[in-house]
Amino acid sequence: MAASSGRTVGSFLWKCGNFCFNFNTVSSNLTRQVLSRQLCVSAVFHRKNLAAAGPEKFSEEFIKKQVEEFNIGKRHLANMMGEDPETFTQGDIDRSIAYLFPSGLFDNKAKPLMKHPDEVFPKQRAVQWGADGRPFHFLFYTGKQSYYSLMHDTFTKALAVEKHQDRLRGKGLFTQDAKQISLVGSRWLLKEELEELLVETISDHDYARFIQLMERLLSLPYCSAEEDFVQRYRRQLEIQSSKQQVQPLQYDQHGVAYSTGDGRRKTATGTVLLRDSGSGSISINGTNYVHYFPVLQDREQLMFPLHFMGVLGRFDMQCSVSGGGHSSQAGALRLAISRAMLSFLSEGQVETMRQAGLLTPDPRIKERKKPGQEGARRKFTWKKR
Amino acid sequence: MEWHQTPGNHALCMRYHSTPAITTSLSSPIKVPPSSCGQEAVGMELETRPETLSIFRTQENDPACQSEQHLGQYYTVPPSHFHTVFPHGLPPRYQQQVKTFNEGCVMVRQPALELISHLKRADYSKPTMRYLLYGVKGSGKTMSLCHTVHYCSTQGWLVLHIPDAHLWVKNCKELLPSSYHASRFDQPIQASNWLRNFRTTNEHFLSKIKLRQRYVWTKRESTEEGRPLGELVDMGVSRVKSSSDVVGAVLKELRLQAGGTEGGFRLAVAVDGVNGLWGRTTLKKEDKSPVAPEELTLVHNLRKMINNDWCGGAVIATLSQTGSLYAPSSAYLPQELLGEEGFDSMDPFVPVPVSLYSEKEFESCYLYYLDRHWLQHPHSRTEEGKKELIFLSNRNPSVLERLCAFL
Numbered sequence: 001m002a003a004s005s006g007r008t009v010g011s012f013l014w015k016c017g018n019f020c021f022n023f024n025t026v027s028s029n030l031t032r033q034v035l036s037r038q039l040c041v042s043a044v045f046h047r048k049n050l051a052a053a054g055p056e057k058f059s060e061e062f063i064k065k066q067v068e069e070f071n072i073g074k075r076h077l078a079n080m081m082g083e084d085p086e087t088f089t090q091g092d093i094d095r096s097i098a099y100l101f102p103s104g105l106f107d108n109k110a111k112p113l114m115k116h117p118d119e120v121f122p123k124q125r126a127v128q129w130g131a132d133g134r135p136f137h138f139l140f141y142t143g144k145q146s147y148y149s150l151m152h153d154t155f156t157k158a159l160a161v162e163k164h165q166d167r168l169r170g171k172g173l174f175t176q177d178a179k180q181i182s183l184v185g186s187r188w189l190l191k192e193e194l195e196e197l198l199v200e201t202i203s204d205h206d207y208a209r210f211i212q213l214m215e216r217l218l219s220l221p222y223c224s225a226e227e228d229f230v231q232r233y234r235r236q237l238e239i240q241s242s243k244q245q246v247q248p249l250q251y252d253q254h255g256v257a258y259s260t261g262d263g264r265r266k267t268a269t270g271t272v273l274l275r276d277s278g279s280g281s282i283s284i285n286g287t288n289y290v291h292y293f294p295v296l297q298d299r300e301q302l303m304f305p306l307h308f309m310g311v312l313g314r315f316d317m318q319c320s321v322s323g324g325g326h327s328s329q330a331g332a333l334r335l336a337i338s339r340a341m342l343s344f345l346s347e348g349q350v351e352t353m354r355q356a357g358l359l360t361p362d363p364r365i366k367e368r369k370k371p372g373q374e375g376a377r378r379k380f381t382w383k384k385r
Numbered sequence: 386m387e388w389h390q391t392p393g394n395h396a397l398c399m400r401y402h403s404t405p406a407i408t409t410s411l412s413s414p415i416k417v418p419p420s421s422c423g424q425e426a427v428g429m430e431l432e433t434r435p436e437t438l439s440i441f442r443t444q445e446n447d448p449a450c451q452s453e454q455h456l457g458q459y460y461t462v463p464p465s466h467f468h469t470v471f472p473h474g475l476p477p478r479y480q481q482q483v484k485t486f487n488e489g490c491v492m493v494r495q496p497a498l499e500l501i502s503h504l505k506r507a508d509y510s511k512p513t514m515r516y517l518l519y520g521v522k523g524s525g526k527t528m529s530l531c532h533t534v535h536y537c538s539t540q541g542w543l544v545l546h547i548p549d550a551h552l553w554v555k556n557c558k559e560l561l562p563s564s565y566h567a568s569r570f571d572q573p574i575q576a577s578n579w580l581r582n583f584r585t586t587n588e589h590f591l592s593k594i595k596l597r598q599r600y601v602w603t604k605r606e607s608t609e610e611g612r613p614l615g616e617l618v619d620m621g622v623s624r625v626k627s628s629s630d631v632v633g634a635v636l637k638e639l640r641l642q643a644g645g646t647e648g649g650f651r652l653a654v655a656v657d658g659v660n661g662l663w664g665r666t667t668l669k670k671e672d673k674s675p676v677a678p679e680e681l682t683l684v685h686n687l688r689k690m691i692n693n694d695w696c697g698g699a700v701i702a703t704l705s706q707t708g709s710l711y712a713p714s715s716a717y718l719p720q721e722l723l724g725e726e727g728f729d730s731m732d733p734f735v736p737v738p739v740s741l742y743s744e745k746e747f748e749s750c751y752l753y754y755l756d757r758h759w760l761q762h763p764h765s766r767t768e769e770g771k772k773e774l775i776f777l778s779n780r781n782p783s784v785l786e787r788l789c790a791f792l
Contacts, residue, residue: 280776290779291521291715296788303776312772 058121066117073114090115123199146198147206151213157226158217165222179224186234188214193235244350244359246342259343263335265362268324270332272317274340280313284333285320298330305338305358309349315341335361441749441756443493448501448536451493457745459490459753462535470538473548473582474657476527478786486757492746494525496739497532503735504536504699509651512693515731517659518703520739521717523783526703527657529739533701537653542698543590543639545654545690547579550661551708553683557668560676565630569682570668576628576683580621583635590650591615594642600634602627614638633686640690643697652698654690658705662688663727665711691730702731742780750782754789762792 058066074093078085081096093114103111128145129135139145139152168174189197191207202210214233217223223230249257257276262269282289282302293299306312317337321329338358342350353359367376374380443458445451451460462470467489475483483489500516507514518526537544553575563569584591594614601607602624608617614635621631643652656662662684668676678684691700704722706712716722723731742750751771754760764770778785 282779287715288521288779290781290784296777299777303773306776307769307773310769312769312776 058124060126063117063121066121070114070117077114123196125199144200144202144206146200147202147210150198151210154210154213154217154229157229158213158220161217161220161222161225164225165220168222176221178221180221181218181224181227181230183218183234185239186231186236189233189235194233244342244354246350249343257344259340261336261338261340261342263332263337263339263361265331265335266324266328266365268321268328268332270319270321270329270336272319272333272336272340274337274344275316275318276314276344277316278314279316282317282319289319293326293330295326298326301330301334302337305334305341305353308353308356308358309341309345311341311344331362334358441752442490447539448497448532449505449540451498451501453498455493456495456498457492457743457749459492459749462489462491464489466535466538469585469588470535470544471531471546472585473579474527474531474534474546474655478783479528482786486759490753491528491532491535492525492750493532494529494739494746496520496525496737497529499737500529500533500701501536504533507699509697512696513698513700515691515693515700515702515734516737517719517731517734518701518737518739519717519719519722521741521781522706522714523781524739524741525782526705526739528782529737530655530657530701530703534653534655537651537655538586540651542651542653543587543643545583545636545639545652546586547654547656547687548582549705549708550656550658550684550687551705551710553681554661554664554666554668554678555708555710560668560670561626563629563682564627565633566682569680569685570670570676571626571629571682573625573628576632577622577625580618580628580632580635584615584618584622591618594638594650596638597641598638602630629682632683636686636690640695643695650697654698654700656687656691656700656702658708659691659702659731660704660709660712660722660724660727662691663724663730664709667710688730702734742782742785744780747775747780747785750785760789760792765789765792 074088075085077093077096078088080100081092083092097112097114101112105111128137128140135141137145137149139148142148165174188211191202191204194207194210195202214230217226218230247259249259251257258273260271260273262271264270284292289299289302293302303312306315319333319336321333323329324332335358338353342353342359345353350359369376372380441458443451443455443460445455446460446463448460467483496518500518503514503516518529520526534544534546553572557572557575559573561571561573563571592613592615595611596608596614596617597610599607599610600617602620606620606624608620617631617635617638621628621635624631639652643650662678664678666676666678666681668681670676679688691702693700704717704719706714706716706722709722712722719731719736720728751760751774755766760766762770765774774785774788778788
């Protein structure tokens with residue numbers, strides 16, 4: 001059994017000593033479809049391989065009982081917090097738990113949590129054969145019944161669409177420019193998401209065949225009839241750049257536009273006041289930037305956002321920075337400058353800056369030293385004897 | 386391929402040209418620089434940009450005749466002057482640049498012009514005026530000093546150029562106790578080096594100046610009154626042990642004779658890094674106690690020179706943080722670098738601030754590097770490249786030079 005890493009508090013409220021364990025959240029290997037930066041933050045990657053759990057550990061009655069306990073516990077919690085039990089949302093639950101059980105732990109998954117059992121317990125297949133041992137589904141003996149039934153369904157739909165097309169052709173009403181399904185802004189389900197949907201493991205090859213079949217369905221001109229079916233297997237992409245908050249420009253008493261920005265990099269924090277007067281002078285903590293950053297690389301870091309947007313001589317900057325070393329201070333200032341420049345730029349330019357990576361805070365921190373090793377990665381000298 | 390004699394005192398040099406017609410049109414108003422070997426493209430450059438040459442270069446090679454209209458332009462130091470006037474005075478990076486470009490070009494800048502105008506108008510019967518060049522690191526103080534020294538030598542002055550006073554207060558391998566004065570220390574190597582360079586600079590004066598006093602070096606050696614200075618200097622160079630005392634004697638003689646009416650000459654004392662004379666030293670005595678600057682013969686004598694109790698010349702000095710000991714790197718004002726003692730001794734003086742490049746000066750420096758093909762990167766020729774250079778160097782001359790070195 002996997003070790004527990006969290007405790008749900010719902011049943012704890014109901015009965016002391018009776019707690020259910022969350023599965024160890026081991027992130028599965030990301031497939032080639034996932035880019036190096038995790039674009040989709042679906043909860044799929046935090047679940048273990050579902051169908052490999054083996055025979056059922058949680059029966060249906062058990063799950064139902066857990067759901068009841070959760071709901072009752074939710075009402076108790078609402079009463080405790082003095083709120084209305086009817087309108088108590090999951091966010092309220094989380095805040096109340098954080099208030100009642102303050103945790104000094106750093107790992108979010110180790111803190112106490114109270115969530116609906118469907119989110120806590122992985123989905124499991126109900127028993128698939130009856131009392132006489134005969135399986136319910138006709139494709140049970142293929143081993144991947146849900147997958148093959150899905151493939152069969154899709155193909156049936158494709159055949160139906162083709163039949164519809166033939167009928168139209170027969171009547172002479174066939175046109176190429178029928179209404180098409182819009183695929184912009186959405187992506188196919190990932191293999192892990194499909195596995196979660198089907199509650200069984202599929203191989204890469206199977207997944208590829210599935211996508212191939214869906215594409216074939218989409219290639220038919222009259223596939224808009226099956227739009228609902230297709231959209232069930234697609235997810236919307238979030239537009240990243242709309243997450244940027246662009247503050248409006250401020251004007252000081254002389255009418256000169258200015259804006260501020262701050263940035264952080266690896267324990268160095270910096271703030272920048274960007275002024276639109278135009279001479280290209282920069283002062284950092286009161287001194288000239290050539291004296292503060294004698295290393296060329298740091299000055300280049302400062303130059304990059306301005307040079308990228310082509311506004312090198314336009315802004316005056318007053319920066320203050322503390323913490324870290326010279327390189328991290330330069331990185332912090334670079335982020336601060338980019339953020340301050342957002343107010344002066346248009347939407348398209350903001351998007352180009354985001355794609356250039358100027359607006360992304362660098363998440364790298366010094367890695368923790370582990371016991372039994374000399375450093376974070378370096379091991380002690382290996383002696384053969 | 387043609388042989389051409391360019392205007393001015395240049396040696397004969399070869400130049401590769403694509404068409405001979407260019408030389409005739411360009412030779413008269415615009416001075417064509419001597420090209421280093423293999424620069425066929427120089428001819429092509431001249432074709433395309435004849436006007437820009439005149440912006441950053443000037444014909445006027447004589448510092449005495451330069452004025453405000455030449456500000457920001459480069460003038461060439463004639464090679465014949467080069468080795469005599471500046472055997473030891475130039476910054477090392479500039480010397481490397483001269484070797485690379487095969488010519489020594491100096492920019493005419495405001496501080497140097499100001500100094501030269503002061504020198505022209507000064508009254509030499511009064512006690513010596515002292516001028517102090519100060520500015521942030523790398524802003525061109527030493528180069529301005531060298532410019533002024535060139536002016537002085539073209540005017541026929543006797544130039545006493547101490548390249549860096551910091552060299553005398555640190556990194557000295559040999560410290561001999563002085564024979565003349567018990568508590569002082571001699572630095573034979575530095576003294577003899579300096580004397581050798583002094584000899585190269587002021588050859589023609591050495592025979593003219595006669596000693597006014599008899600100097601006894603050892604029981605057997607002495608220099609009589611009336612002997613030429615050259616003999617003294619030669620003796621100092623050959624007898625290394627007493628070279629520091631020779632330096633002291635030379636300085637004393639020059640001080641006495643500078644303003645004199647008979648055979649009077651003007652004396653220019655140019656000291657670079659003058660704040661080294663009043664700071665601390667890194668030298669230690671044998672018992673590991675630190676040596677104060679006063680205890681060094683060379684420093685002691687030089688301080689006497691800088692005092693304005695003589696007339697008939699000028700003292701031009703620069704502050705330098707780069708070689709200075711125990712001074713914070715952000716200090717550049719006279720008070721900070723000289724310290725109290727130094728400030729009191731230098732007081733009163735004429736401060737001459739040296740600033741970073743102005744726009745025009747930066748422009749001409751940039752064009753000069755382009756002309757010399759120093760900026761090889763194609764992006765550096767564009768407007769954006771220029772803006773990048775301005776940003777990265779903040780118009781600081783030395784930073785710009787180091788930046789362009791690898792472009």
